[in-house]
Amino acid sequence: MTVWIAIGVTAVGCYAVKLLGLLVPAGALERPLVRRLAALLPVALLAALTAQQTFADGRELVLDARAAGVAAAAVALLLRAPFLLVVAAAVVVTAGVRAMGG
Amino acid sequence: MTEQTALPDAPGTGVAGAKPDAAVVRDALGVGVAVGLSGFAFGVTSAGSGLGLAQTCALSLLVFTGASQFALVGALAAGGNPLTAAAGAFFLGVRNAFYGLRLSQLLALPRAVRPFAAQWVIDETTAVALTQPTRRGVRIGFTVTGLTLYVLWNLTTLLGALGAEAIGDTDAWGLDAAGPAVFLALLAPMLKNTTERAVAALAVLLGLGLLPVLPAGVPVLVAALAAPLVLWARGRRAGGAEAAAGRGAAEGENER
Numbered sequence: 001m002t003v004w005i006a007i008g009v010t011a012v013g014c015y016a017v018k019l020l021g022l023l024v025p026a027g028a029l030e031r032p033l034v035r036r037l038a039a040l041l042p043v044a045l046l047a048a049l050t051a052q053q054t055f056a057d058g059r060e061l062v063l064d065a066r067a068a069g070v071a072a073a074a075v076a077l078l079l080r081a082p083f084l085l086v087v088a089a090a091v092v093v094t095a096g097v098r099a100m101g102g
Numbered sequence: 103m104t105e106q107t108a109l110p111d112a113p114g115t116g117v118a119g120a121k122p123d124a125a126v127v128r129d130a131l132g133v134g135v136a137v138g139l140s141g142f143a144f145g146v147t148s149a150g151s152g153l154g155l156a157q158t159c160a161l162s163l164l165v166f167t168g169a170s171q172f173a174l175v176g177a178l179a180a181g182g183n184p185l186t187a188a189a190g191a192f193f194l195g196v197r198n199a200f201y202g203l204r205l206s207q208l209l210a211l212p213r214a215v216r217p218f219a220a221q222w223v224i225d226e227t228t229a230v231a232l233t234q235p236t237r238r239g240v241r242i243g244f245t246v247t248g249l250t251l252y253v254l255w256n257l258t259t260l261l262g263a264l265g266a267e268a269i270g271d272t273d274a275w276g277l278d279a280a281g282p283a284v285f286l287a288l289l290a291p292m293l294k295n296t297t298e299r300a301v302a303a304l305a306v307l308l309g310l311g312l313l314p315v316l317p318a319g320v321p322v323l324v325a326a327l328a329a330p331l332v333l334w335a336r337g338r339r340a341g342g343a344e345a346a347a348g349r350g351a352a353e354g355e356n357e358r
Binding site: 002003004005006007009010011013014015017018019020021022023024033035036037038039040041042043044045046047048049050051052053054055056059060061065066069070073074077082083084086087089090091092093094095096098099 | 132133135136137140153154157160161164165166167169170174178184185187188191192195196197198199200201202203204205206207211213216217219220221223224225228229232273274275276277278279280281282283284285286287288289290292293297298301302303304305306308309310313314318321322325326327328329330332333
């Protein structure tokens, strides 16, 4: 039951913030600074999420096979590989490094 | 400062980089399929964390924002209080409000449609929509990415939960690297000028540096402050000189 409560609260909360962004009146966004900020926020959030999901193990920072996988993804991106190939490179290299005991 | 949002309604109106609908659909399908398939990793992780099949599927259907879903099942598996677990997932989901803020300008949806579009306001749909040069492209990109991703993410979540026992240790298959690779692929096209790179670098430092000291989900929110901090620092360095306005405008144009 407690799991269902957590799911319900998360679902309602996450939907509410998604809708909030779409409903904020356009007038509030006319200022250049607000638009500039709205454009830069995804950059900050995606960068932080990438770093955390690569190096975080719970609340500790670790260097493991994921770093090699994400590095491979970065190389694939520099080579302008398609999206699927970028993700596949990360998964395959991570699995490979782990298989070798990394 | 040039506005990225002043989009023409039709393609081919002199915008550099205007592209045919088929190219937009291809971009959208690429992201939708790749990320949609990674729902498998969520299904496996969620089932492995002790959630039931219905609970796992409900998360993908109703929450539909990957990072929050992973955060929630992780917190619940660690024996966290359900409200604390939900709070962490919610904090991660708050970024979607900022995406919505940006998308509502680009999509220009009628008010009645917004509650239905809202569930699809996530990292991937935003990233695809933001890289389209025209409003038509933005709408096609958002819709195709959203639909593909929603259908596949839920389907693969179900399959992942069912197959969790068969596959065993998902980390051994490297599936935990899919998440950060997806985020990196979404981020890369946004890093076009020094302002954006500075924001990304500062966000990485904040996100990693604060991870050991703040509750789960909070460091990412603090890292979002990199955006206003860098804008403020650049504004200060410009020192109100007239030249700054010109430089800012030139930089804005580089973004597309």
